[in-house]
Amino acid sequence: MKNMEDIKSKIAKRKIFNNIFAIIGLLSTMVGLALLVTLFIDLAIDGTPRLSYKFFTSFPSRFPDEAGILSAWVGTCLVMLVTASAAIPIGIGAGIYLEEYARKNWFTSIIEININNLAGVPSIIYGLLALGLFVYFFNFGESILTAGLALALLILPMIIMAVREAIRAIPNSIREASYALGSTKWQTVRNHIIPYSTGGILTGIIIGLSRAIGETAPIITVGALTFIAFLPPSPVSGEFPFINFKWLLAPFTVMPIQMFSWVSRPQQGFHLNAAAAGMILLVMTLAMNAIAIYLRYKFRKKVKW
Helix, strand or coil: CHHHHHHHHHHHHHHHHHHHHHHHHHHHHHHHHHHHHHHHHHHHHHHHHHCCHHHHHCCCCCCCCCCCCHHHHHHHHHHHHHHHHHHHHHHHHHHHHHHHHCCCCHHHHHHHHHHHHHCCCCHHHHHHHHHHHHHHHCCCCCCHHHHHHHHHHHHHHHHHHHHHHHHHCCCHHHHHHHHHCCCCHHHHHHHHHHHHHHHHHHHHHHHHHHHHHCCCHHHHHCCCCCCCCCCCCCCECCCCCCECCHHHHCCCCCHHHHHHHHHCCCCHHHHHHHHHHHHHHHHHHHHHHHHHHHHHHHHHHHCCC
């Protein structure tokens, strides 16, 4: 009887600790949500009156009522296109290689340690690296290509770590069953590992891109303009092969830089413009995260363990 009472007492204590931890976790979550909602409401109050079709289709101006974010949001989209095109395939390939193909020795251990350390390096360091490597060494200049590659370097460790964690979550029994049926390593990776881990991989990619879209320090370092009243050449050409790559080497600006330029001015109208731009940037970030959640749900629903 005494042993039973001790067991019940221990179970009761553990339940109390579990409930306390659940309450602390809930409060922490609510604090984060409250801050996010407060920030969004504050931006909406100041920036909603400025949201209009003209605001999206106008270039920056010396007059706050006539200023818009056309060059900023176009530059942001093009820079993120380069970032995604460079970081996603390299990150996924590196993550799959390190987790499925690389031998576990001192060399791979050094690589893993460096990848983990690079994920915590300040973003300005990546800007300085891009300045010396892409601007001066490869002579890409202060261009969209340089900015996209700089942000790709910034989020590459995050994507690699997300890919590896998604692959690690797959039970070894799936690999063993595939090998037992005569599949090769690549067939196992292609037909089982990648499909089962796609939800986690996509989540890591979108989180990395969400960080990149709001970065300012690397973009300033590689020469983003604070005022630009023209658009880069169109990626689509009217002549064969119908693709134009001149936009890669064009000058650019992005929304965080445009917001910084407006906030640094004394006129209240520019501050309202910055609030409207911040609201748009926040909506874009939340939309990217919503897409990640939706894709993860769809892939998990399709995959049956």
